[in-house]
Amino acid sequence: MASPSCVAFSVRQRDPELVVPEKATPHERKQLSDIDDQEGLRFQLPVIMFYEGDPSMEGKDPVKVIREAVAKALVFYYPLAGRLVEGPNRKLIVDCTGEGVLFIQAEADITLKQLGDAILPPCPCREELLYDVPGSGEILGCPLVLIQVTRLTCGGFILAIRLNHTMADAFGLVQFLTAIGEIARGACAPSVPPLWERKLLAARSPPRITCTHHEYEETGDEKCAPILTMGQDNMVQRSFFFGPKEVRALRELLPPDLRVCSTFELITACVWKCRTLALELHPDEVIRLTCMNNVRVGVRGKDGLQMPLGYYGNAFVFPAVLSKAEMLCKNPLGYAGELVREAKAQMSEEYTGSFL
Incomplete structure (x- = not known):
């Protein structure tokens, strides 16, 4: 496999667009939990996944399939299509506006095999495969999810996601991605319905420290x-x-x-x-x-x-x-x-x- 320093390729990105929920969703405000809005989680979490070409998917555009699946999944995960605001004492609240998530389609003039070791962390081509849309990376008032799908010349594709970490952890992100995958394969709804219930992880009133930390x-x-x-x-x-x-x-x-x-x-x-x-x-x-x-x-x-x-x-x-x-x-x-x-x-x- 080629070393990352030997890999040279170009990525052509289209203009970012907003993908909104396919159907109307509730317009409401939802508080995050007292774990969600910790200072240490107020950052963007990037993930990049690489997929080989599948002969059974010949003729199907991964960009179109994923974009449509995201729009349908957001009907169930509609808080992710909103924007964060701060309440009293910097408490984070999701304003469920339905404005949507950022979506970018791109093409790379390379095959997955040619990328070789460049796909291993730390991925040296991250900036090309997950474009940092100017002004989109703030915690407040910005899209909570950014998705880039990059087509490869071999028929494979790269799915890159940037998630506002206050909204979900790794398990929550996997759950959201699983829902997108299930819907992309024809399901009408996720097999595991998403639950908000952030009040389950709210601090006790009054707070009581009873263990050594x-x-x-x-x-x-x-x-x-x-x-x-x-x-x-x-x-x-x-x-x-x-x-x-x-x-x-x-x-x-x-x-x-x-x-x-x-x-x-x-x-x-x-x-x-x-x-x-x-x-x-x-x-x-x-x-x-x-x-x-x-x-x-x-x-x-x-x-x-x-x-x-x-x-x-x-x-x-x-x-x-x-x-x-x-x-x-x-x-x-x-x-x-x-x-x-x-x-x-x-x-x-x-x-x-x-x-x-």
């Missing part, structure tokens, strides 16, 4: 910022893929009682340990690991923590654990693995309520 504590990790920003000349970006062989090799480094851990726990522990080793920190430096936990799989309690099927908002908390750099570097991988499991074990209904 290391994720909000200041630690020595903040002192690492100069290392990460000033040492860019000594850093490179590379993609690492953990397949079954690599996962098995890592698992062998764990004690028997930890080998049943999830792949996420295993790789997270490995990356945490390797990062700490690479930074060559002072042995007493306290390093924090934050693990995002999806509350969709929480244990149902009297307040109904487990989110209902179809909820597409941000539904995660990020408990953290701490360790001195020396302990991470000198101990076997199992030490970091145990701490990762400890972070995930904090997840509970009470922890979520305390977090909010």
Whole structure:
């Protein structure tokens, strides 16, 4: 496969257009949850997906198919066709105006095979495949979704999406994309109806902090910022893929009682340990690991923590654990693995309520 530096191609983009819901949708205002409108989520989330040509789709234009499916999906996901406004105390609210999402069609003079390694993250051709429409990237008063479909000469296509992260997390985005895919294949409605219900993740009144939240504590990790920003000349970006062989090799480094851990726990522990080793920190430096936990799989309690099927908002908390750099570097991988499991074990209904 070609290296990204060897790939040369051009992309011709048409003028952006607004795709609105196919049918009339409610004009109302909906508050986001207290997880959605956190300051740390007020950014645009880009995703780029590459598809090979399918002989069974010969004669069908992916741009037309996807555009029509998006318009139909927005009937069900109509808040995504609105615009964000701020209420009192900077509370984010969706004004469901039905103005639509941004849509761009484009053509690239290259095949998927010719792109080669250029499709691997960090994708060097992202700006061509996900055009940043001037003025569209703000959090307030802008389209909440931008979609670009780029046709390839081989019959394949590239689907790129930029989502206002306050509206949905990765699970919610997948749910929306699944709905588009189902409708594109002929379904009249998504198999999983979307649910708003953002009040389920509202802070308690009055708020009560009942758990320890290391994720909000200041630690020595903040002192690492100069290392990460000033040492860019000594850093490179590379993609690492953990397949079954690599996962098995890592698992062998764990004690028997930890080998049943999830792949996420295993790789997270490995990356945490390797990062700490690479930074060559002072042995007493306290390093924090934050693990995002999806509350969709929480244990149902009297307040109904487990989110209902179809909820597409941000539904995660990020408990953290701490360790001195020396302990991470000198101990076997199992030490970091145990701490990762400890972070995930904090997840509970009470922890979520305390977090909010």
